[in-house]
Amino acid sequence: MAAAVPALPVSLSGRFKGSFAYFTIKDRLPQILTRVIDTLHRHKNEFFEEHGEKGVEAEKRAISFLSKLRNELQTDKPVTPLEDELPDAALWNQYLDYQRNLSNGNGEPSWFQSPWLFVECYMYRRIHAALAQNPPIDNFDVFKEGKAQNFFESQEAVIALCTYFQELLKNIKDLDEKQLKEELFKLLQVSLWGNKCDLSFSAGEDSSQKSSPLQSLENMVPYILVNDMEKVWSLLVNAKKNRTERSNVRVDIILDNAGFELVSDLVLADFLLSSKLADEIYFHGKSIPWYVSDTTKHDFNWTVKQLQSANHMWMSRCGINWEGNLKKGVWVFCDHMFWTLPHDFSSMGGVAPDLYAELQKSNLIFFKGDLNYRKLTGDRKWEYSVPFHQALNKFHPAPLCSLRTLKSDTQVGLKPGQGEQIQASEPEWMVSGKYGVVQFDAGL
Numbered sequence: 001m002a003a004a005v006p007a008l009p010v011s012l013s014g015r016f017k018g019s020f021a022y023f024t025i026k027d028r029l030p031q032i033l034t035r036v037i038d039t040l041h042r043h044k045n046e047f048f049e050e051h052g053e054k055g056v057e058a059e060k061r062a063i064s065f066l067s068k069l070r071n072e073l074q075t076d077k078p079v080t081p082l083e084d085e086l087p088d089a090a091l092w093n094q095y096l097d098y099q100r101n102l103s104n105g106n107g108e109p110s111w112f113q114s115p116w117l118f119v120e121c122y123m124y125r126r127i128h129a130a131l132a133q134n135p136p137i138d139n140f141d142v143f144k145e146g147k148a149q150n151f152f153e154s155q156e157a158v159i160a161l162c163t164y165f166q167e168l169l170k171n172i173k174d175l176d177e178k179q180l181k182e183e184l185f186k187l188l189q190v191s192l193w194g195n196k197c198d199l200s201f202s203a204g205e206d207s208s209q210k211s212s213p214l215q216s217l218e219n220m221v222p223y224i225l226v227n228d229m230e231k232v233w234s235l236l237v238n239a240k241k242n243r244t245e246r247s248n249v250r251v252d253i254i255l256d257n258a259g260f261e262l263v264s265d266l267v268l269a270d271f272l273l274s275s276k277l278a279d280e281i282y283f284h285g286k287s288i289p290w291y292v293s294d295t296t297k298h299d300f301n302w303t304v305k306q307l308q309s310a311n312h313m314w315m316s317r318c319g320i321n322w323e324g325n326l327k328k329g330v331w332v333f334c335d336h337m338f339w340t341l342p343h344d345f346s347s348m349g350g351v352a353p354d355l356y357a358e359l360q361k362s363n364l365i366f367f368k369g370d371l372n373y374r375k376l377t378g379d380r381k382w383e384y385s386v387p388f389h390q391a392l393n394k395f396h397p398a399p400l401c402s403l404r405t406l407k408s409d410t411q412v413g414l415k416p417g418q419g420e421q422i423q424a425s426e427p428e429w430m431v432s433g434k435y436g437v438v439q440f441d442a443g444l
């Protein structure tokens with residue numbers, strides 16, 4: 001007889017009073033909406049100058065749509081179907097129907113009763129609709145300023161990282177395997193801790209990288225709760241050894257935040273190419289503004305341009321090389337609608353088979369950040385010691401590795417007792433961003 005498939009644990013949700021999801025929906029999401037409304041107010045003159053009265057009218061409509069949204073959220077109203085005609089609207093509305101069926105007559109899906117992942121994604125999709133439905137301000141990214149500010153405030157850290165990296169490139173050809181491995185580990189950790197710098201977590205407050213990103217790495221090792229860097233190294237070294245002329249080694253990076261985190265990911269990607277551990281890198285970003293600081297195509301190109309034109313030799317050297325990689329096609333930026341749907345990744349094969357097939361071509365996929373981790377593991381109340389492979393719930397396009405600092409209360413793959421032990425002395429350990437994981441799954 002086949003072994004019974006264990007039922008999935010419940011989804012995190014605002015219905016659990018006092019949970020992190022509850023506080024996020026109650027406090028942080030309305031704060032984010034208020035900031036978005038303020039941002040639109042502040043740009044009123046600009047809209048007028050660019051588009052005349054039409055711009056101001058569009059701004060007013062967007063603000064009233066957003067105020068209504070904030071009210072629906074705060075009073076736990078049912079989640080309503082999307083009424084716009086954007087390309088993903090039908091998929092969203094199907095997903096809402098699916099949530100209705102799940103709630104099994106226990107009332108309509110609503111902000112505090114439904115899964116947190118669903119309603120939080122839904123809020124960002126409605127913010128997008130507020131702008132997209134209101135030309136001529138339909139291309140305005142309400143989060144752009146914050147992302148740019150985060151980048152500029154991290155300037156010193158960016159300089160330190162670019163300088164370190166350009167020095168490393170000078171003699172990268174002479175490094176033996178042991179040294180290459182050490183450098184990979186450093187840059188993996190910089191990219192991991194770069195994930196502290198997101199803006200939705202701090203509801204848009206400053207969260208830039210102020211100090212040198214390389215200095216304190218060693219002191220932070222004890223905070224890496226699952227550390228699979230050796231496995232990442234073995235995979236890459238073996239892929240390189242087995243590589244033939246026709247089989248390129250391909251690494252994919254599912255990006256998270258713009259600003260310092262993106263720069264740390266680009267440096268990691270450059271290292272993988274320059275060390276010949278990989279031949280091509282595919283970056284995956286968001287096709288609409290998302291979770292305040294996530295990277296869109298515009299942010300990606302803007303960042304490369306900023307580095308290129310920086311008034312610092314090593315920064316601009318990085319930018320010039322990266323532009324070259326994009327032109328040569330050894331770096332590819334992609335976006336896909338799936339990344340901004342509410343589905344967790346176990347449904348990718350069904351909902352976005354084209355994306356799943358694309359990821360299957362990869363030798364190794366990095367998933368950056370907390371939201372990607374939530375989507376990898378379905379955003380559920382897992383026991384801490386459940387194996388990562390099990391929580392992935394059949395999502396195995398290729399070997400994958402999550403680089404994530406803990407900013408939401410879900411975690412798997414810990415040693416028995418490990419989570420409970422930290423919990424006893426640090427009740428905030430799962431949401432403070434102080435801990436991280438480099439968590440690998442080999443796939444099949």
Ligand SMILES: O=P(O)(O)OC[C@H]1O[C@](O)(CO)[C@@H](O)[C@@H]1O
Nearest residue numbers: 024198200201369370371407408
């Ligand atoms: O940018 P990241 O690392 O995905 O984090 C996004 C943040 O937004 C949240 O969804 C909070 O609302 C958390 O999961 C996390 O703190």
Ligand SMILES: [Mn+2]
Nearest residue numbers: 198256257291
């Ligand atoms: Mn993010």
